[in-house]
Amino acid sequence: MSLKSALKKVKVVHWIYNLVHYRSLLHNRAAYKKYKIRKSLTASISSKDFPDKESRAWLDTGHSRELAPTREAYFRFPASLQQQILSWSDNGYMILDQFFDEATIDQILEETARLVRQHRLTSSENGKLMFANRLSPRIREFTNDKRLIELLGFILDKEVVPFQTINFIRGSNQRAHSDSIHMTTYPLGYLIAVWVALEDTTPDNGPLFYYPGSHRLPYLLNNDFNDGETVLTLGKKEYPDYEERIARLIAEKALERKVFLARKGDVLIWHANLIHGGMPVNDPASTRKSMVIHYYARDVIKYHEITERPSLLK
Ligand SMILES: O=C(O)CCC(=O)C(=O)O
Structure with a gap:
């Protein structure tokens, strides 16, 4: 394990980071009070701090x-759209054909390219360009x-706030997962994601895939795949262990995968617990420009289950 990965397991490192970003944690204050969470806003937080694991989003009830x-x-x-709203409980996703026009998408592409050119938006290890929304009006x-x-x-029957954007230039190759391990809420169910095609996707440039109806499975959280956590350190398992657990779940339940062959301007909205990911990229020379926007409901507790960090909302 590298030093960087080892440090990420140490909660004290998170607490210091949280303290430095204290102002960006204030969004959680009212919800901590409402749900009687008697912890500092800078402390680690996870599903173990909450009394239940049920979604309370009204369309899930x-x-x-x-x-x-x-x-x-x-x-x-x-x-x-009404038809798709009616099917939301069955599907856990909806597709909005040609939701954004070409000119709007071109502006987003230009803006992203500008931020990359200026080295303000730099790609993480897995090719993700994070938080362009914090850089560009x-x-x-x-x-x-x-x-x-x-x-x-x-x-969601609640006011939503954009939390982050992720821009992709190429297919993500990301294994199947639910966003609720990354961006989690209490009560559960109050994250929602919007995937926007910034260019057409093809079977070869690593299109998005998803498992219709998988959002109705129980939320798979730290306790379901991890152990060995202490007061000062996170559990022993790593993110790939979570991905393995999800792969097993897909096999056990014989879930049927769908692939989203999108046209530029199409949108797919997914539920907080819908299992999804990126298909392998068959053509290594291809691009697959897209953007994901993750939204939280404003008045819930917002955090990252896998790292037990409260979310920073600027
Ligand atoms: O766009 C993709 O290929 C996958 C995106 C994804 O899984 C995510 O943002 O959670």
């Missing part, structure tokens, strides 16, 4: 087919698209 039409706002969405504006905010707010 019953079926969207019955629940959604009870709200007037539902009837304001176009008919094709244009990208921030994009994440606050009124139509998206209304739709996501309707699905």
